[in-house]
Amino acid sequence: MQTARLAKERLDDLVRLLRERGYRVLGPRVRAGAVMLDEIDSAADLPRGVKSAQEPGSYRLVDSADGRYFDFVNGPESLKRLLFAPEETLWTVTDGEVRFNEAAAEAPPTAVIGARACDIAGMRVQDRTFLAGQYSSHTDPYYAARREKLFLVAVNCTRSAGTCFCASMGTGPRVREAFDLALTELDDCFLVEAGSAAGENVAKQLPLVNAPASDRAAADRAIEGAAKSQVRRLDSDGIYELLFNNLEHPRWDDVASRCLSCANCVMVCPTCFCHKEHDETGLDGAQSAHKRQWDACFTLGHGSVHGARLRPQIRQRYRQWLTHKVASWIPQFGVSGCVGCGRCITWCPTGIDLTEEVAAIRATPGLRG
Ligand code: SF4
Numbered sequence: 001m002q003t004a005r006l007a008k009e010r011l012d013d014l015v016r017l018l019r020e021r022g023y024r025v026l027g028p029r030v031r032a033g034a035v036m037l038d039e040i041d042s043a044a045d046l047p048r049g050v051k052s053a054q055e056p057g058s059y060r061l062v063d064s065a066d067g068r069y070f071d072f073v074n075g076p077e078s079l080k081r082l083l084f085a086p087e088e089t090l091w092t093v094t095d096g097e098v099r100f101n102e103a104a105a106e107a108p109p110t111a112v113i114g115a116r117a118c119d120i121a122g123m124r125v126q127d128r129t130f131l132a133g134q135y136s137s138h139t140d141p142y143y144a145a146r147r148e149k150l151f152l153v154a155v156n157c158t159r160s161a162g163t164c165f166c167a168s169m170g171t172g173p174r175v176r177e178a179f180d181l182a183l184t185e186l187d188d189c190f191l192v193e194a195g196s197a198a199g200e201n202v203a204k205q206l207p208l209v210n211a212p213a214s215d216r217a218a219a220d221r222a223i224e225g226a227a228k229s230q231v232r233r234l235d236s237d238g239i240y241e242l243l244f245n246n247l248e249h250p251r252w253d254d255v256a257s258r259c260l261s262c263a264n265c266v267m268v269c270p271t272c273f274c275h276k277e278h279d280e281t282g283l284d285g286a287q288s289a290h291k292r293q294w295d296a297c298f299t300l301g302h303g304s305v306h307g308a309r310l311r312p313q314i315r316q317r318y319r320q321w322l323t324h325k326v327a328s329w330i331p332q333f334g335v336s337g338c339v340g341c342g343r344c345i346t347w348c349p350t351g352i353d354l355t356e357e358v359a360a361i362r363a364t365p366g367l368r369g
């Protein structure tokens with residue numbers, strides 16, 4: 001399918017079509033002062049005319065004068081919660097009988113409108129962990145069932161936040177893979193591109209007209225403008241040697257003096273996958289539930305083995321997170337664990353910025369690289 005044009009006032013046709021096809025449709029909505037992913041009934045539920053201002057440790061929504069649908073940049077939620085649930089029961093035991101949770105296989109078909117390039121890149125990183133392939137011998141059935149039933153309507157970013165650095169990670173702001181439909185918002189229309197057979201099928205039922213070359217050029221300029229406006233970048237060149245040859249660098253103490261070990265950065269990160277499992281036992285002793293729950297390398301428990309705490313200091317826990325995320329992830333999974341979404345910078349209560357931490361170590365005179 002060629003890139004086509006959808007009039008702005010027909011965006012609701014897309015929501016309606018997806019709902020008619022049996023999808024639960026999620027999209028950005030304003031909740032608790034932030035743009036979150038929630039169920040939408042129509043395009044009228046989308047936060048039109050809203051921009052997000054993001055800086056280290058700071059996020060706020062402001063009105064935008066131009067009334068666009070997708071003027072804000074990513075909120076705290078990525079696709080992670082939809083595929084890798086924050087908590088789920090894996091099996092239950094009742095009166096000695098074990099029952100595995102089959103409910104995940106019944107995951108409802110879900111369409112997400114508004115996934116950004118970094119969200120999709122984050123999902124592709126998690127695919128390497130949760131789906132069997134070159135980097136994993138095991139498919140997680142819960143993740144796989146939800147992933148299979150996901151229909152993604154991506155949105156190319158035409159604006160970057162102050163904390164974005166996807167351009168330096170090669171993950172955005174243009175969506176390049178794993179989408180069903182991709183939209184680019186212009187003043188009076190959306191440019192629509194299909195990325196899968198399912199996307200083509202939906203596109204065929206939309207009131208589309210061929211996009212003139214001037215629209216395509218305007219879209220390219222807007223996406224390139226978003227990339228150029230990014231003020232942060234992460235230099236990944238030789239980053240494994242840089243960090244692992246400098247595990248005793250004084251910068252780790254410096255960052256530890258600012259880090260609260262709150263794990264906000266992990267919770268908002270689209271690629272972090274650490275979790276713990278525990279049993280919740282009924283008071284009657286007749287039943288228990290075995291649960292999987294998100295965890296983080298910032299918790300003391302996560303680094304505990306047989307009661308011994310492997311990383312008692314915050315310095316060790318921050319270093320563990322950063323060295324894995326941007327360095328040892330590469331030999332483990334073939335890509336960086338960071339897609340440059342900037343969420344960990346925006347949502348860190350003390351404004352710690354991983355790009356600055358890496359740059360500070362790199363800038364040390366006489367460093368072992
Ligand atoms: S880096 Fe920031 S968000 Fe992450 S644990 Fe430390 S204080 Fe919390």
Ligand code: SF4
Nearest residue numbers: 269338339341342344
């Ligand atoms: S480490 Fe930070 S910038 Fe990188 S993907 Fe995770 S949340 Fe986004």
